[in-house]
Amino acid sequence: MHSVYIHIPFCNNICSYCAFTKFYYNEERVKKYLDALKNEIETNYKGEVIKTLYIGGGTPSCLNISELKYLFDIIKIFNLDEIYEFTIEVNPENIDKEKILLFKKNKVNRISMGVETTNNNFLKYLGRKYDYNLVKEKIKLIKYIGFKNINVDLIYALPNETFNDLEKDINKLLELDVSHISTYSLMIEPHTRFYIDKEKEIEEDIDWEMYKLICSKLKENGYKHYEVSNFSKIGYESCHNLVYWNNEHYYGFGLGASGYIENIRYTNTTSMKQYLEHNYKEELEYLSNKDIISYELILGFRKIEGINKQDFYNKYNIDIKSLYNIKELLENGNLKENSSHIFINYDKIYIENQILMNFVGEENEKV
Amino acid sequence: MKQENIRNFSIIAHIDHGKSTIADRILEVTNAISKREAKDQILDNMDIERERGITIKLNTVRLSYKYKDEDYMLNLIDTPGHVDFSYEVSRSLAASDGAILIVDATQGIEAQTIANMYLAIDNNLKVIPVINKIDLPSADINKVKQELFDTFGFLDSEIILTSAKTGEGIKELVEAIIERIPAPIGDENKPLKSLIFDSLYDSYRGILTLTRVVDGKLAVGDKIKFMQTNSSYDVTEIFVYNPNFMKIDSLKAGEVGYVVASIKTISDVKVGDTITLEKNPCSEAISGYKPASQVVFTGLYPTETNKYNDLRDALEKLKLNDASLTFEPETSEALGFGFRCGFLGLLHMDVVEERLEREFNLDLIATSPSVIYQVLLTDGTNIEIDSPVKLPEATKIKTISEPYILTNIFTPSEYIGSLMELCQNKRGIYKSIEYITPERAIIHYELPFSEIVYDFFDKLKSISKGYASFDYELIGYKPSNLVKMDILVNGVAVDAMSTIVHKDFAYSRGKVVVESLKEVIPRQMFVVPIQAAIGSKIIARSDIKAMRKDVLAKCYGGDISRKKKLLEKQKAGKKRMKKIGNVEIPQEAFLTVLKGEE
Numbered sequence A: 001m002h003s004v005y006i007h008i009p010f011c012n013n014i015c016s017y018c019a020f021t022k023f024y025y026n027e028e029r030v031k032k033y034l035d036a037l038k039n040e041i042e043t044n045y046k047g048e049v050i051k052t053l054y055i056g057g058g059t060p061s062c063l064n065i066s067e068l069k070y071l072f073d074i075i076k077i078f079n080l081d082e083i084y085e086f087t088i089e090v091n092p093e094n095i096d097k098e099k100i101l102l103f104k105k106n107k108v109n110r111i112s113m114g115v116e117t118t119n120n121n122f123l124k125y126l127g128r129k130y131d132y133n134l135v136k137e138k139i140k141l142i143k144y145i146g147f148k149n150i151n152v153d154l155i156y157a158l159p160n161e162t163f164n165d166l167e168k169d170i171n172k173l174l175e176l177d178v179s180h181i182s183t184y185s186l187m188i189e190p191h192t193r194f195y196i197d198k199e200k201e202i203e204e205d206i207d208w209e210m211y212k213l214i215c216s217k218l219k220e221n222g223y224k225h226y227e228v229s230n231f232s233k234i235g236y237e238s239c240h241n242l243v244y245w246n247n248e249h250y251y252g253f254g255l256g257a258s259g260y261i262e263n264i265r266y267t268n269t270t271s272m273k274q275y276l277e278h279n280y281k282e283e284l285e286y287l288s289n290k291d292i293i294s295y296e297l298i299l300g301f302r303k304i305e306g307i308n309k310q311d312f313y314n315k316y317n318i319d320i321k322s323l324y325n326i327k328e329l330l331e332n333g334n335l336k337e338n339s340s341h342i343f344i345n346y347d348k349i350y351i352e353n354q355i356l357m358n359f360v361g362e363e364n365e366k367v
Numbered sequence B: 001m002k003q004e005n006i007r008n009f010s011i012i013a014h015i016d017h018g019k020s021t022i023a024d025r026i027l028e029v030t031n032a033i034s035k036r037e038a039k040d041q042i043l044d045n046m047d048i049e050r051e052r053g054i055t056i057k058l059n060t061v062r063l064s065y066k067y068k069d070e071d072y073m074l075n076l077i078d079t080p081g082h083v084d085f086s087y088e089v090s091r092s093l094a095a096s097d098g099a100i101l102i103v104d105a106t107q108g109i110e111a112q113t114i115a116n117m118y119l120a121i122d123n124n125l126k127v128i129p130v131i132n133k134i135d136l137p138s139a140d141i142n143k144v145k146q147e148l149f150d151t152f153g154f155l156d157s158e159i160i161l162t163s164a165k166t167g168e169g170i171k172e173l174v175e176a177i178i179e180r181i182p183a184p185i186g187d188e189n190k191p192l193k194s195l196i197f198d199s200l201y202d203s204y205r206g207i208l209t210l211t212r213v214v215d216g217k218l219a220v221g222d223k224i225k226f227m228q229t230n231s232s233y234d235v236t237e238i239f240v241y242n243p244n245f246m247k248i249d250s251l252k253a254g255e256v257g258y259v260v261a262s263i264k265t266i267s268d269v270k271v272g273d274t275i276t277l278e279k280n281p282c283s284e285a286i287s288g289y290k291p292a293s294q295v296v297f298t299g300l301y302p303t304e305t306n307k308y309n310d311l312r313d314a315l316e317k318l319k320l321n322d323a324s325l326t327f328e329p330e331t332s333e334a335l336g337f338g339f340r341c342g343f344l345g346l347l348h349m350d351v352v353e354e355r356l357e358r359e360f361n362l363d364l365i366a367t368s369p370s371v372i373y374q375v376l377l378t379d380g381t382n383i384e385i386d387s388p389v390k391l392p393e394a395t396k397i398k399t400i401s402e403p404y405i406l407t408n409i410f411t412p413s414e415y416i417g418s419l420m421e422l423c424q425n426k427r428g429i430y431k432s433i434e435y436i437t438p439e440r441a442i443i444h445y446e447l448p449f450s451e452i453v454y455d456f457f458d459k460l461k462s463i464s465k466g467y468a469s470f471d472y473e474l475i476g477y478k479p480s481n482l483v484k485m486d487i488l489v490n491g492v493a494v495d496a497m498s499t500i501v502h503k504d505f506a507y508s509r510g511k512v513v514v515e516s517l518k519e520v521i522p523r524q525m526f527v528v529p530i531q532a533a534i535g536s537k538i539i540a541r542s543d544i545k546a547m548r549k550d551v552l553a554k555c556y557g558g559d560i561s562r563k564k565k566l567l568e569k570q571k572a573g574k575k576r577m578k579k580i581g582n583v584e585i586p587q588e589a590f591l592t593v594l595k596g597e598e
Helices: A027-044 A064-076 A097-105 A120-127 A133-146 A163-176 A204-220 A239-245 A272-276 A290-299 A309-315 A324-330 A346-351 A352-361 B020-030 B047-052 B083-094 B111-124 B141-152 B172-181 B306-321 B345-358 B413-425 B456-463 B503-522 B560-575 B585-597
Strands: A001-008 A049-057 A079-090 A110-117 A147-154 A179-186 A225-229 A230-232 A248-251 A258-263 A264-268 A281-286 A335-337 A341-346 B006-013 B061-068 B069-077 B097-104 B127-130 B193-202 B205-217 B217-219 B223-226 B231-241 B244-249 B250-252 B256-261 B274-276 B296-302 B326-332 B336-343 B364-366 B373-377 B382-385 B399-412 B431-435 B441-448 B469-480 B482-489 B499-502 B528-534 B536-542 B578-580 B583-585
Touching: A001 A064, A001 A239, A001 A258, A027 A064, A027 A248, A027 A272, A049 A239, A097 B528, A097 B578, A133 A147, A133 A163, A147 A163, A147 A204, A147 B482, A163 A204, A179 A204, A204 A225, A204 A264, A204 A290, A239 A290, A239 B193, A248 A264, A258 B560, A264 A341, A264 B560, A272 A309, A281 A335, A290 A309, A290 B560, A324 A335, A346 A352, A346 B141, A346 B274, A352 B560, B006 B020, B006 B083, B006 B111, B006 B172, B020 B061, B020 B172, B020 B256, B061 B172, B061 B256, B069 B172, B083 B111, B083 B193, B097 B111, B097 B172, B111 B127, B111 B399, B111 B469, B127 B141, B127 B172, B141 B431, B172 B296, B193 B306, B205 B217, B205 B250, B217 B231, B223 B244, B250 B256, B296 B306, B296 B326, B306 B336, B306 B345, B306 B364, B336 B345, B336 B536, B399 B413, B413 B431, B413 B441, B413 B456, B456 B469, B482 B503, B503 B528, B503 B536, B503 B585
Parallel strands: A001 A049, A001 A248, A049 A079, A079 A110, A110 A147, A147 A179, B006 B069, B006 B097, B097 B127
Antiparallel strands: A179 A230, A225 A230, A248 A258, A258 A264, A264 A281, A335 A341, B061 B069, B193 B205, B193 B274, B205 B256, B217 B250, B223 B231, B223 B274, B231 B244, B231 B256, B296 B336, B296 B364, B326 B336, B373 B382, B373 B399, B399 B441, B399 B469, B431 B441, B482 B499, B482 B528, B528 B536, B578 B583
């Protein structure tokens, strides 16, 4: 079974921190883009059963009703599994009852809302054009229409943010009572407003303290920490994201999207011009068996529960502990294990790159 | 060519006063090169020389000029322009009969103007004073004329005004060379006596020995003897450079040229040595020979241990062209296998390190430079060490002596106060101040040589806004209260970071070093203490906090390849660091130790 990611690179408004491929919404451009997207899917999709579908952006919800209808028509190409997860990303300021109903009608069963913060001053600072009341109102509406699986994003470690600010933020998010919360500390990346304005990321020690605060508050309130930045109520883990962490196959369609089909990881062009001319793929990475195992490890260890030893053996016919310096990492306490899984020591989750680095490059190059 | 029509001359100047550009213009005027061919500074071979605007290796050119219906042969002997090479300068001058002293019209006399002038006087040269860069708006010709009179007694009528840029005054200068510089006075019929003043390696011709024939005649096929090393060779070829290599049959008394003989290694060619014929040798060698002496030592290590052989090959290649570079294998617990290299001075060290990195594409770690210490042991034996690591344990040492230098700091008088403070902070002993003019002075201090190997020159330049210049001579050893300061990273002593310091300065220096190491060593997965210690006593400590965050949170749109690439990049960065104990130390950290001062 496969999964599908579809990228909608349009926004009504560009946020100060966003480094993703995006364009201002423009009707003519959206039309051309959806035509190209349709062509890309028709050309490349081979008819596999699809178990998760994810429409991300940009801001998919900035499309108008007729454009969304066209998008859902395109999606009808896919052969959806009976049990499936279908997520769409939305922003509070551009969804309404009509769009939410359209989502429901088209089998969307999970909505991910970019809330980012509940603090109106910080919302302004991030370049978001709404206030927290609107978030509350839209979440209520989404639930009212019958969506049970809702994610909200939280950005923390903003310049000048205090622990008190963060705690208030978390409390307000908890009041929304959604099934899934993703958290990210603010990164100042090139090609963003913040980068141009020379904003600086918060000090590393504070960032870590904030992360600890989030983990403990969310856990206290019944959320399970299942991946570095993801928390959910039991049974509401994101199936689509788990496809990534479980090193499974997925199509990526749309500008700048990435996919993993057969033994190729590919990334699409970020040039709109190229894309509209049907030149989709830009980078191809052909994977050897060794590469596939390397991915299995660097992805699998992102999950808090880690990698299932038996599943690993079944998949690759090799004992996970015989690979790289996993034994040594177990001995020095960077990795831990129980009867079924090997996982990163929970205290080291926030510095996991130091451990994951061992699993790229040459096997005998320990770092 | 009649001996009366030969002129052998050098150009001497402070750095940047226009020596090489004047040389280029002289080449143009004598038609050795056309204007179109004239790349700037054709005599400076290496990129580094061109970039730094300094001359390191000599090039000697034979030029011809017609003056008053007579043909003249002019041999321009280019000299290196830096204090490190003063012995080489002195030998080049010994090969000349006259010198052109260039002074920048905007700068006036500086430290090396004086140092070079004294070398010229020592060699009994006829000196032609030249004020250059007269085209510049900031030129102050009268002031410089006054300085030339006050300092050396040159009269207005002797001074030639030039602009290497416009060419003004160059023809007059060339004619002054013919009129004022004496012809050589050697005797062609005496046994061969010829001065070696440089050597170089040319990939087509092998080892070239530059020589000035004083008496007698040197011809292809001769069996020659080097008098200092007492070794014999067959002359296979003789060249002059004009400025292309041109083969000739022989060199006669008064002439200058490049000799190719059956010489295997360049270190057999000692600058200052005398060449004679084996069959009919001259009775005594030319005086003034000194073996090259290395005064600064540093350990050079490849960042990647598997590049050791590449480093050795590179050093061997450099050595072909640089007889004064020494190196021997050295092992460091922290850095693995490398070489202990000896240099004539700080610039020489900088240039070699830069060439290794640039021309041979090597990533190097250089340990703190060291001078040679004389150590008197309690059992009465004397040893010399060129590395802190070689210092015996404190209980076995009776005294340690270190080399001292006498400085000539040439400066506008307004900076005297701050420069004296600098010298004082470097354990200097005040000697005297000489005023050249009311606005300019020379400060003489005695300083431990080890104090200037760090950052003295940079400090001097920044204090004086670039106006002060500096020159030194080694004056001998004095006992000092010196101790070895070790640096411990996570409890492990890093041998390559050890330094020898004066006891009174150890605490402050230790503190600065640990604080600056804290800034350059990245956080690790655990807390890392950085300590400075003398023996078993910790004198300074600073802790590097544990790493708190190293995670790629976002993975939007399943862009997993990018995540892997970032991990690979991060890993490659880590591999470039040196692992000491379980701590990764970046290259800059080793540099920090040597620059580690406020």
